[in-house]
Amino acid sequence: MFIRNSIKKIGLFAAAGLCIVLGSCSEENLDTPPGGNPDAAGLSGLIHMASPEDYTSENHIIMLQDDEPESIFLDPAQRSFDSRRPVQVSVTGNRELQLRAYSPRRIRDLKVWASIEGYPDEFLLARFDIVPPFLEFRTAIPFVSADKEYTTAAGKTILILKNPHLGPDDLSLRIECEDPYYKKFAAIKTTWSISFSNFEYPNHPYWLAMNPAHCREAVAMSLNMAYLFSTQEYQDSLRVNDRRFIDNALNALSAETLLSQSLTRPSFAWGTLHIQGGLGGGGTLGLQDVCFLGHYADDVSDNMALFHEFGHGMGYGHGMGYGHGSNTVISESGGKYSWRQMCQSIYLRQSLAKELPVYSRRFMHSRRNHYDQWSDNRLAYFGAAGRYYRGRHVIEDPELDELDGGLSGGTDFLATDNGGDTGDALRFRLDYATAGVAQRDYAPRDIYVYGDLLYVANDMRPADYSLDVFDLSTGSPKLLKRITAWKDPQSGADVTLGKPTGIFRSYDKIYLSGSGSRVYVFDAETYECLNFLTPAGGAFSVAVGEGVVYSILDAVRAMPEHLVTSQHIGNVPTLATSAKWSRSEDNTLARDHRGEVYAVVNGPRKIMRMDRSLLMSGRLDIARELTFDHAPQGVCFADDGRMFVSFGNASSVRFARVDPESGEVLEDLTKIGDIEFKNPQKCLIRRNTLFVVDRLPDFCVYAIPLKDLE
Incomplete structure (x- = not known):
């Protein structure tokens, strides 16, 4: 707090x-x-x-x-x-x-x-x-x-x-x-008096304890409904549908009757339930957790339960009309139009037009707040409903941007860590001998360089998976540490490294993907395992840019870097997800010096720059897409904008400089000096040096000064 x-x-x-x-x-x-x-x-x-x-x-x-x-x-x-x-x-x-x-x-x-x-x-x-x-x-x-x-x-x-x-x-x-x-x-004409109640909790199987977070959202829904029922649009809609809606006894209802009932409902209290939907009637309006969050147009835009339960409060029940043509507030039986549907449509339109008093989830960010201020008490507020969902619609507004910093992430998000990218250019070949292991036990899969440290994910065989850390301060890699197991930060149990497929460092944390279908997070100084991230389905590669941790499997998923702390073990939320592609271990991620993140998707042979401009609405779109004749394996960028792509051994042009606008091969770099790439995979540019993982024939990492490419 x-x-x-x-x-x-x-x-x-x-x-x-x-x-x-x-x-x-x-x-x-x-x-x-x-x-x-x-x-x-x-x-x-x-x-x-x-x-x-x-x-x-x-x-x-x-x-x-x-x-x-x-x-x-x-x-x-x-x-x-x-x-x-x-x-x-x-x-x-x-x-x-x-x-x-x-x-x-x-x-x-x-x-x-x-x-x-x-x-x-x-x-x-x-x-x-x-x-x-x-x-x-x-x-x-x-x-x-x-x-x-x-x-x-x-x-x-x-x-x-x-x-x-x-x-x-x-x-x-x-x-x-x-x-x-x-x-x-x-403009509000309703005569409601509104309060909050636990009703029969804990002595009734349906009710939950009301919490302040529920109350805040109930205020928003109360103001929105009161305003909606007071608008000319609502009155006109009722009159267009005059006598179309019917009561419990199947009698036609006049527009004036429904207008009066919706405006003059007596006082009522909000409550919280764990059953699906809610309970309403008399002075009661109870909703399930998710209904307090999803009613906004820029959330899941589901306010069905809201009007359903309010309709019960006006006196309409499931009654004898249920299943026999009732179309007041509780059913679309027989495909007939309901008062509830009419209200839902108006609510959506007035939200998108910013007419409702509280038209966006961003005014309170109850979903986001569920994670920003972590406590056992708050975890009970919304449970799984508190996770961010892709918004059905996007609502942009300067007032909202001032409030939360904008849809791209907001003021809480960290800047891109470009630190550790200084030092003299390097030249070396890192193979099994330099790594200090037998040839049959070594196969670099991914690399990252941060200052004088080189991080290598080695995926040769299950018995020999490792995260290796090398010292580059002398210009040649010297093994500092080999990580093959650690203590799980949640259970305290020993964890043996599964197949490592991606490695990245940002600020004081090392991110290792692949093992156990998770992204494990290590302290960059002590190498203690601090946390693990659990993106849906797993993670084959990881990158960090503009305060966001990205992982890829069949889709790219974005998680906030500032929440990757020891207080959030295993529970850092996925804020946004891209479209899905074919699942492949060859799908990888890369980042340029500006913090832009790129997805290399093997199946459709594409490299895509991710668009995070609508991140907080749950959207992770594509800003630019390049398609190649052969499946790309890795991509990297020089500070001057040059783009380099590796194509493995599927093409005679196995490594090349390409046009970042069109993807056209501008220069074949399969051979650079006396180095000829056989099966180049991940590539990286740091410290004015091109690093390339070549997985044939001997499995090695090349470090080549960028000046050799000029």
Whole structure:
């Protein structure tokens, strides 16, 4: 959990839904004045929250955060709201101004006007340049303790005399805000009062304990439904389908009846279930974990259960019409159009048009947050549902980019590690003799060079698989360490190295793919196994660029590098997956000096540069695709943009410089000086040196200064 006593960046306000706890105050210390009054010593009484620094632990908390106890978030007296007025202002019994914002989005330039009996003019009591999501704010009303001056709507200055006996009913408050997002609330016509409940948990087999994360998402769904039902589009859709929908007794329903029922449903409480779908009726609206996450258009865009259960709350059940033509809210029996389907379609369209108040999963990133802030408590919130899914649609928006850093990865992602790429060019031939093993026991499969260290994955035979580390500081490789087994970081059991197929280093971690269909992660200093990644189906090759760990099997999968820590053993999420190709151990990955990652796919004879621009929507697309006459085995890039491709022994041109735009062979480099490649596989350019793994006839690694290719 992050705890901040002051907020340094406005961007964090927008990200409050990401479970960043802004301030560490409790309900009790909110009673402590002052706060937000920059001129407390003078006559001006305006409460002005003009900057992030004005929010302190003395005057605010963020509601519905992960550490908020049930005694607070399940108490309707402390956590409930009217769907028409999600921002609440009041005077407390302690003569404080209190503001609560049941909003997953920040609100700009909100003003609180006040009027007191005996004073003819309304005056500006408070101004909030930014209201953070889920803000609960309290501060002493300045004129309780001293005479204070205020400005009226007409621009006059009036003096409000000290009133130590001010009561909650003595001050009338009104909110004014021109923020387009806030103005959506003014259009809401529903009369719902919304709260949260554990219902019959743990004494009922269906219910689960409600958590603050569920509550935050329930606020978003409540605002979205309330807004949708209040729109002209919804009313027009009902009228187009007038008397098309039927009740439990199969009587036709008028548009006006359904409109009234959806707008005037009595108060209800949200709950959480472990059964598929949900439970609804009366004052209950319970949904399964995944339903709290998937309703967004840029998630899986499945809001069926939401409208299904809301319809039960309007009084419609499965009833006698089920299976016999009922098409109100619970069935499409006989292929007939349902009210539920109508609402689902409107919800999707208004999400994509950014009309709904909370139209994107990125406002709260509940799926992403499931992993960013790791704790046993949070693991119980969404379980497997918390994993990122490929969004059905992509929603791009500058406000969202400001909040999370953008769809390409966001502010949490690490920069590409180009370190360890300095030093004199090298020239050597690394074979079994240099490696210090018998000829029959050595076959380099993949390599990586980081500074004065060369990492080699050796895949000759099961009894002799190894990860070898060589010292290059003298210009010739000297074996430092051979890893054949380690302690599993999760179970503590001894693990024997399976067939290693890929090797990469970024920052202080070594990534080894292939063994046990995993990517094992080692400390680059101690060689202790820290973690393992489990991309679906396994991993034949691994590369790291722009803060993302990529693996390939039949598809490329992307995992966030910053989450590869000892706290996330075996549980680093797959954020995005490419299209699938034929599964092959010859499918490999490579990275250029800019951090761009390339997939070398053997079957269709392609090299593809991956496009990570929509990574956080679950998409890993192809930015550029080159197709060759023969299956490529490896690719590497010089800093000046030259592209080199190895083709194994399937062609007379076994290694070549190719045009990075067309894939045309520009220069046959099968023979460089006195070196002739027989079966070149993986290749790499580091330290102004071309490294090539040649697997015939003797299995070796060549190091060739790049100047030899000029």
